[in-house]
Amino acid sequence: MKASANAVAPALLCYCLLSRCATGAFDGYGGAMLGSLQFPGVWNISSALLSAVSGTLYLGARDTLLSVDAASLSSKQEAIVWKVPEEKRQLCMNKGKTEADCHNYILVLEFVEKDRIYACGTYAFDPQCAFINTVDFSLQREAGGGVRMEAGKGKCPFDPRQRHTTVMADGVLYSATTNNFMGTMPLISRATGPERERVRTEESSSWLSEPEFVSAALVRENAAGDDEKIYFFFSEVAEEYDLYMKVKTARVARVCKGDVGGMKVLQKRWTSFLKAGLV
Template sequence: SIFPSNVIFLFCHLRSGVTFIKILSSSHLLFPSGLEGYRRFESSAVNYSTMLLEADSERLYVGARGAVFALNASDISASSALTIEWEASTEQKLQCVLKGKDNKTECFNHIRLLQRFNSTHLYMCGTHAYMPLCAYVDEKRFIISSQPEEGKDKCPYGPITGYTALILDQQIYTASRYDFWSFPDIRRNAPTPALKTENAPTRWLNEADFVGSALVRESLGSSNGDDDKIYFFFTEKSQEQSTTYSHSRVARVARICKGDRGGHLTLQKRWTSFLKTRLTCSLPEYDFHFNMLRSIFVMHGLTPQDTLFYGIFGLEWKNVKASALCRFSLSEVQEAFRGPYMESQDSGSTWKEYVGKIPEPRPGTCITGKLKAKGINVSTSLPDEVLDFVRRHPLMSHQVQPADRRPLLFRRTTDYTHMAATVVQGVDEQMYHVLYMGTDEGWLHKAVAIKGQLHIIEELQLFEEPEPVTNILLSTERTSVYINSPSGVVQLPLSNCERYTSCYDCIFSRDPHCAWSGAECVDVMTQSNSPAQDYLQVGSRRRMK
């Protein structure tokens, strides 16, 4: 370009000829009073942490402390909200206090799991004053439809313990540190066979703090009859030895096969497909590593192989605020799991790359069509030699590098807490990944990924007083972003192009949602009846009449 990198070239001139727009940097700051479409729900409950919204649903389900709400997904501030009150009894709260827990924050029923169980019921779990319970919810009547059941194997005891859960085909997968004395664990709780991770002779998880999980249907289009996989994301105590960096904790991705049924004798009621490896997010020019994984978002593509993982990373030092966002491809994660294993030495204190013979079939792989042709139809038929190798070699040697080999975004003095992303097709027919990231002080940053970099295009202050964003959920059907915080839920439009009143402001926003129609700034996602060439947008070329 003939223009310096710090120069913005903008030409909004409606005359004959070709108009070309190139924007290099911009960001808009807005506050609650200036946010069009800003809606808020709050009640006497606090600690709004879980959300559930399905594409064809009119309801946004929200879990908080002592209550679950069904809100109007189009307008969460509407008075039609339904409520299930589910608080721990006075006696249970007293027992919690006697255990030494805080009667102002911990000794309540914090809803940690809220997901669909089947076509008629939801399933929820709460901490219940450090004695977890779970219950079914009749969706139509929005009531608890059964006697609550014990939840200590499905739900953590505390409100801030790292936790992730999935309900798939009425099977409940959870990962957490469940009680005071247990080790972290990844479990399938129902139906049988119930499976968990191994603790001896090799501990598969080391003080793991889970942030997310995802199903990737790798069986779709598989040429070898592969199984679907479930990926878990967490930070844990480091096991590797390295001369280039030293961290006590590292970010990880682990995976299991959905069809895993455990071993017959060896690894009985344990995963036979568990493998884990490191996720690396660093500034390579400084060899500076962000080793604490705070949030993960899975971007599903047209095929399973197109899956991307977006992760927010922070620093181990709590007195230093900084965040990095890295993007990982499923193919690179798969490649790491096909690579060499690590081996524990010196009673587990030192791990080095394993160089010995690897048994067949390859340890940790799913039951594929090739194995079924050899008579191995389920994991209980795997040889003991293979299962013993899995037991002792859960860690892979190769780390997963970001798809761009560096962070998409590095932000000083900002601690991002949660994120979500969507895909937007611009006027130029290019597909843009648009990300929404919440901070520990209640800001929402909207950003677009372009050529290996993430550009923040909008910064929204969500609350009058600082409070952390605890969850973010997007709905393209409702064109809304929903944000949880300790005090309530906020709903905002995915874009608000109407706020830009001139061609200059509209294009300057660099928002792929927004384009100039010749008379006003419009959201291109809602202009399905007009051809793309009728609009002007960042990077687009258009012949004006």
């Protein structure tokens, strides 16, 4: 049974308000039903971001970004096409990926400022990020006319199927994703900001053991802002159980927003990283 636009819009608004519309709002390959219902010609809606000020819902899909009125999803929407060049798609397929894999699935949408969005996509298994101007809904471009892009490794997964999450805190992106082509190196990191402050988790299963990331949140604990924390919610293989089969358990990890790493072996590594099981 098809849902009406009047039924879908409030549900999406409620979802976005409760969850910040974090990355992964829709499965990377499972958004086609929503896309076919409301947005002809758009496939694989993978991320969503709601502006509480303007009531605009921004959607990341395959090779496309959408701007729609959240109160009426059936109304006319604006679209930005952000495709991968054909030669880059061919290179992706030469590495053993399918034609469907080698598109640009926009998985990360976060406000940097009130009129600027940071967007990251898989870009044919070579993650890239770009800035969106919400005033005229356009991609920021270089002087030569090309899209201004920066490396998305560590900010967005290579594979659109992989679970991930991000949160923007005072203009700095914190990310939980995988960091390599094979999707076997998970990390939680401060992914943007000054290079010297880009810290991350250690490459150790005691820190992260085959995690599937769900959500992230900034918690401001006092008005001065000197004790702010970032929380990451995920499931992972529980190493504390000595069982024949792998057992997944729910976790929450916490880092301090002001953590800039330590000395020697802890350079560019979180010194405040803690994780606990959820019951």
